[in-house]
Amino acid sequence: MIVALGSNRPGDHRSSEALLEAALSLFPQAGLPLLARSRWWRSAAWPDPNGDEYRNGIAIVETNDPPQAVLAQLFAIERRFGRRRGVPNAPRTLDLDLIAHGRLVVDEPGLILPHPRAAARLFVMGPLAEVAPGWRHPVNGATAGALAASATVGRDAAPIPTPGCPGEGRDPS
Template sequence: MGTTTYAIALGANRPTRHGRPAAAIALALDRIGGVVAASSTIETPPLGPSIRRFANAAALIESDEPPPVLLARLKRIERALGRRPGRRWGARPIDLDIVLWSGGRHATRALTIPHREWHRRRFVLAPLAEIAPGWRDPDSGRTVRQLLTEVDRRRPRT
């Protein structure tokens, strides 16, 4: 397998010995390596039962690892930065998800690319649109920028 580009979504909402959530994102980017582009870090409201706001970012990385190998490495980085198994959508020191890859689709029991919910989540789309606005969803053919516009349009205006 040659070099592949992956879009990684990063999120954190719990301070750790490494610092505030934004610091955890910066440290995770450093440990992931192969970063060719990284978005700014944005603050977003929690999803699910957590009460803490999230720091979210996205990165494009290049790697010669196939998706399952990269996923295993990302999980090791999460554990090294203090992530433990727990409640879905609960507070977490770091969350690293493979959202897209230049290989199109990948589906196993352990990993589905594109990520099942990425195109519905502003906290993934906004940072990703900053660094890869023209990347097309292999399912719908829409660009990241178009998907972000659709998500923003569905949000009620107050």
């Protein structure tokens, strides 16, 4: 299962990276053990590039839970970090998006898998290509590497060097 993490408001943490690390540390107790993770990436705020810069990354986790249950766990973690959902694309302390759950294709109220806009976002596909370049999109069949190369949103996204986090791990395919 693939989860995208993002933040441009550090809340009570010294930085958005610190907040993202703290959020990631809660995944195992939420029943989402971490298999791999990317480095943190930086990108301009979107859709308004005048806002605070974002930090983004990808986590690959293992679970047998259905996607609806996983989404509920992710939303619970977001709330612990002060996230209040409301205005789309608004600045936020923590954003956790379920990008893919195995090869499942779902289109129901409140849940679309794979994530409908992830394939076009370099700040999602870049980190995913870092840890699982051969991952294939369940609908269009393109690899994470190819999707990162053709992404049209967040073209300024770039990895932040992170000692001890080479962005290696198990491919979720």
